[in-house]
Amino acid sequence: MKELSIYIHIPFCIRKCLYCDFLSFPAEIGNYVNLLCREISSSAPEYQQYQVVSVFLGGGTPSVLPAMDISLIMETIRDNYRISQDIEVTMEMNPGTVDEDKLRQYITAGMNRISIGLQSADDEELLRIGRIHDYQTFLRTYELARRVGFHNINIDIMSALPGQSVVSYERTLRAVTSLEPEHISAYSLILEEGTPLYERQYEYSFPTEEEDREMYSLTKDFLSSCGYHRYEISNYAREGYECCHNKVYWQRGDYVGFGLGASSMVRNVRWKNPEDLTLYEAYVYRQEDMCVPDRQILTEKEQMEEYMFLGLRMMCGVNRQGFARTFGRQIEEAYGEIPDRLCRQGLLAQDKNNMMLTELGIDVSNYVFAQFLFD
Numbered sequence: 270m271k272e273l274s275i276y277i278h279i280p281f282c283i284r285k286c287l288y289c290d291f292l293s294f295p296a297e298i299g300n301y302v303n304l305l306c307r308e309i310s311s312s313a314p315e316y317q318q319y320q321v322v323s324v325f326l327g328g329g330t331p332s333v334l335p336a337m338d339i340s341l342i343m344e345t346i347r348d349n350y351r352i353s354q355d356i357e358v359t360m361e362m363n364p365g366t367v368d369e370d371k372l373r374q375y376i377t378a379g380m381n382r383i384s385i386g387l388q389s390a391d392d393e394e395l396l397r398i399g400r401i402h403d404y405q406t407f408l409r410t411y412e413l414a415r416r417v418g419f420h421n422i423n424i425d426i427m428s429a430l431p432g433q434s435v436v437s438y439e440r441t442l443r444a445v446t447s448l449e450p451e452h453i454s455a456y457s458l459i460l461e462e463g464t465p466l467y468e469r470q471y472e473y474s475f476p477t478e479e480e481d482r483e484m485y486s487l488t489k490d491f492l493s494s495c496g497y498h499r500y501e502i503s504n505y506a507r508e509g510y511e512c513c514h515n516k517v518y519w520q521r522g523d524y525v526g527f528g529l530g531a532s533s534m535v536r537n538v539r540w541k542n543p544e545d546l547t548l549y550e551a552y553v554y555r556q557e558d559m560c561v562p563d564r565q566i567l568t569e570k571e572q573m574e575e576y577m578f579l580g581l582r583m584m585c586g587v588n589r590q591g592f593a594r595t596f597g598r599q600i601e602e603a604y605g606e607i608p609d610r611l612c613r614q615g616l617l618a619q620d621k622n623n624m625m626l627t628e629l630g631i632d633v634s635n636y637v638f639a640q641f642l643f644d
């Protein structure tokens with residue numbers, strides 16, 4: 270039976286963080302959950318041949334929803350889809366948005382993995398990027414989650430924050446690893462145009478390029494010395510705790526997204542739900558043809574491009590046999606001398622089975638990915 274992953278978008282946040290350009294906003298939840306459940310159930314007939322292997326509730330801040338709503342969403346999925354026995358169900362949450370009772374209800378609803386957005390253990394850094402919590406609030410949420418029985422927890426951290434130093438970043442790494450979460454995502458802040466932090470960037474001092482690189486090396490070395498293996502450019506896990514859901518994206522598995530602005534890719538067809546609530550509502554009720562998202566059928570070349578640049582994000586790289594099975598030819602037949610040239614430049618390494626980025630290749634990964642684009 271084919272495998273399917275489900276992404277659920279909850280676009281609500283208590284307050285917008287200053288660096289955030291995700292589709293999220295502080296607003297009344299209104300009838301959003303009903304719309305979502307309607308979309309989930311009415312789409313189910315398309316996926317009768319599939320078994321759901323992972324569900325990811327992301328946002329926004331899914332934990333701002335009452336626990337009853339989360340239960341309703343999960344019940345709707347279970348009632349309408351075939352579910353794998355060892356399904357991974359992740360929910361993103363922000364510190365301070367849950368209490369013990371809520372967390373217990375999440376477990377009852379079927380959550381078996383949570384992802385907590387900490388970003389930094391330094392309260393001033395948190396304040397500067399507009400997070401709603403301080404470190405103590407995060408600690409209470411984390412400890413509560415452990416106490417109620419979550420055995421698979423991810424913590425998100427960020428480097429290159431305004432006012433951050435290598436020393437303060439190391440303190441964050443120490444604080445996080447001392448809690449022994451199963452998974453750590455470590456991203457570098459990207460200043461997105463249009464965000465308040467972008468507009469006010471000249472008011473802050475950001476780490477220099479050199480410090481940025483130092484933080485990057487520190488992340489790899491420190492996390493590895495604490496027993497976390499890096500399995501994707503920015504993701505680290507204890508043995509056996511890699512995130513199944515994210516691997517589906519990188520390995521181009523089939524996934525369907527429900528909710529405002531959610532993206533899907535099933536059988537090499539991509540589409541994206543409307544980003545406007547009124548249009549989304551009209552789409553869910555199929556009231557107007559203009560609200561139905563365009564479906565983009567990926568050409569073979571586009572599929573190969575994605576296979577390469579998504580697969581290369583993973584430390585194990587892309588699998589040669591997998592490529593040959595999918596496209597009926599070897600990577601070299603499709604890309605000529607490009608892989609060899611990248612190997613000679615020290616950016617790619619390869620063995621009999623896989624082709625992967627080297628350390629140098631990770632540093633210039635965007636350049637390497639671009640080499641696999643056809644014109």
Ligand code: SF4
Pocket residue numbers: 281282284285286289290291293328329330363386
């Ligand atoms: S919590 Fe996440 S989604 Fe919400 S505003 Fe902050 S960064 Fe954006």
